[in-house]
Amino acid sequence: DIQMTQSPSTLSAFVGDTVTITCRASQSISTWLAWFQQKPGKAPKVLISKASNLKSGVPSRFSGSGSGTEFTLTISSLQPDDFATYYCQQYNSYSGTFGQGTKLEI
Amino acid sequence: QVQLIQSGAEVKKPGSSVRVSCEASGDAFSTYIITWVRQAPGQGLEWMGGIIPIFNTANYAQNFQGRVTIIADESTKTAYMELSSLRSEDTAVYFCARGGITGPPDSWGQGTLVTVSS
Numbered sequence: 540d541i542q543m544t545q546s547p548s549t550l551s552a553f554v555g556d557t558v559t560i561t562c563r564a565s566q567s568i569s570t571w572l573a574w575f576q577q578k579p580g581k582a583p584k585v586l587i588s589k590a591s592n593l594k595s596g597v598p599s600r601f602s603g604s605g606s607g608t609e610f611t612l613t614i615s616s617l618q619p620d621d622f623a624t625y626y627c628q629q630y631n632s633y634s635g636t637f638g639q640g641t642k643l644e645i
Numbered sequence: 646q647v648q649l650i651q652s653g654a655e656v657k658k659p660g661s662s663v664r665v666s667c668e669a670s671g672d673a674f675s676t677y678i679i680t681w682v683r684q685a686p687g688q689g690l691e692w693m694g695g696i697i698p699i700f701n702t703a704n705y706a707q708n709f710q711g712r713v714t715i716i717a718d719e720s721t722k723t724a725y726m727e728l729s730s731l732r733s734e735d736t737a738v739y740f741c742a743r744g745g746i747t748g749p750p751d752s753w754g755q756g757t758l759v760t761v762s763s
Contacts, residue, residue, distance in 0.1 A: 573749035
């Protein structure tokens with residue numbers, strides 16, 4: 540299985556800040572990478588697919604980049620609603636390893 | 646837009662098996678990937694496996710090979726995940742999710758809590 544390594548595991552920030560989360564794949568996954576947001580007690584919500592394609596309805600302050608083995612999620616001008624846990628996921632054929640998650644704290 | 650409705654919470658003894666269902670309503674089923682993901686208390690998301698109902702062939706994570714079976718019934722638009730030889734570490738919320746063949750899972754069920762306890 541492809542391994543996904545996400546960092547940092549915890550990130551503290553202020554409202555209005557810009558933050559970046561990194562995800563590394565153990566082998567090339569082209570751009571088959573998604574980013575999810577999860578809030579306590581809820582199912583994950585996909586924010587970005589194909590490494591950089593923002594899903595409909597997701598605010599433009601979220602952006603993704605990368606290809607191959609290195610990917611980033613950037614959230615600019617943090618809003619109170621953005622404080623949650625974020626996961627990357629590689630989806631290749633129909634396998635789908637997740638990163639360990641990044642908890643974004645106020 | 647699809648809705649995925651999962652079966653209710655389960656309490657199981659160690660060594661037993663559990664079967665969780667996931668019924669799709671409102672949209673297509675057979676040509677999408679149905680994925681199963683679990684989340685232990687306070688832990689991250691763990692991909693277990695997936696199936697494309699029209700092909701009826703499942704793919705499983707190495708961690709679960711031999712213990713998990715995923716099937717799909719096109720006639721009822723329902724997918725099932727069965728996990729055997731349960732141990733306490735299998736206590737988790739189990740999610741089903743649907744995604745396109747070339748996309749991530751973008752519609753999720755509400756989750757099913759499985760508790761393994763003697």
